Amino acid sequence: MAKTAWVKSKAFYDQYFRNPNPDKKSTHYCPGCGHGNIHKYIAEALEDFGVIDQTIFISPVGCSVFAYYYFDTGNIQAAHGRAPAVATGIKRAHPHSIVISYQGDGDLAAIGTAELIHAANRGENITVIFINNAIYGMTGGQMAPTTIEGQKTTTTPRGRDPENEGYPIKVCELLNSLDKPVYLERVSVHDVKHRAKARMAVRKAIKNQVDGKGYSLVEVLSPCPSGWKMDPV
Numbered sequence: 001m002a003k004t005a006w007v008k009s010k011a012f013y014d015q016y017f018r019n020p021n022p023d024k025k026s027t028h029y030c031p032g033c034g035h036g037n038i039h040k041y042i043a044e045a046l047e048d049f050g051v052i053d054q055t056i057f058i059s060p061v062g063c064s065v066f067a068y069y070y071f072d073t074g075n076i077q078a079a080h081g082r083a084p085a086v087a088t089g090i091k092r093a094h095p096h097s098i099v100i101s102y103q104g105d106g107d108l109a110a111i112g113t114a115e116l117i118h119a120a121n122r123g124e125n126i127t128v129i130f131i132n133n134a135i136y137g138m139t140g141g142q143m144a145p146t147t148i149e150g151q152k153t154t155t156t157p158r159g160r161d162p163e164n165e166g167y168p169i170k171v172c173e174l175l176n177s178l179d180k181p182v183y184l185e186r187v188s189v190h191d192v193k194h195r196a197k198a199r200m201a202v203r204k205a206i207k208n209q210v211d212g213k214g215y216s217l218v219e220v221l222s223p224c225p226s227g228w229k230m231d232p233v
Helices: 035-049 063-069 084-093 105-111 113-122 171-176 194-210
Strands: 053-061 073-075 096-102 126-133 184-187 216-222
Touching: 035 063, 035 096, 035 126, 035 194, 053 084, 053 113, 063 073, 063 084, 063 096, 084 096, 084 113, 096 105, 096 184, 096 194, 105 113, 126 194, 171 184, 171 216, 184 194, 194 216
Parallel strands: 053 073, 053 096, 096 126, 126 216, 184 216
Antiparallel strands: none
């Protein structure tokens, strides 16, 4: 007699019940971290464009792995660096959805470079928010692919030396060599003026997807006082 080759996992729910009240009091991020600002800009854009119920976040390994606490949207946890591949599958299976891959430099620019480059090269109609704090902030402050020359980390105590560790990877410049991306922008959240520019960049990257224009990535230069061993301002 034939045997069933597949059975439904007990971990699967017949119905997903959304958290009715995302935490409005605080986040788990450290003082001075830039994630909170970027979360706000994304939330504003999703609400203004009326696409909250269509949105699916991809949260891979990193400080933002608990982003689902703060957004009343769908969320999928991806393996380290694989968020663009997961985002591609979701967008192709559900073209009406708004898919946001939210990644840090230790994820996107290290283990995830293959997925990053090929999703961009195909021009997938997704939005990538790349938080670049130039360090592995969650695991103790090790050197990241984007750590700048001379920057001291726990694994480069004398500062990053291009002769030993190579030069920092410039993600926007790398992707700009491809033909398919429609929008690449590097912004910062270190002061009020630049936060306003970051807000507009995030909105444009999401609007591009709403309008079906193609692949957009916003690189956000974000502070990490804990990883940098500095006091928050």
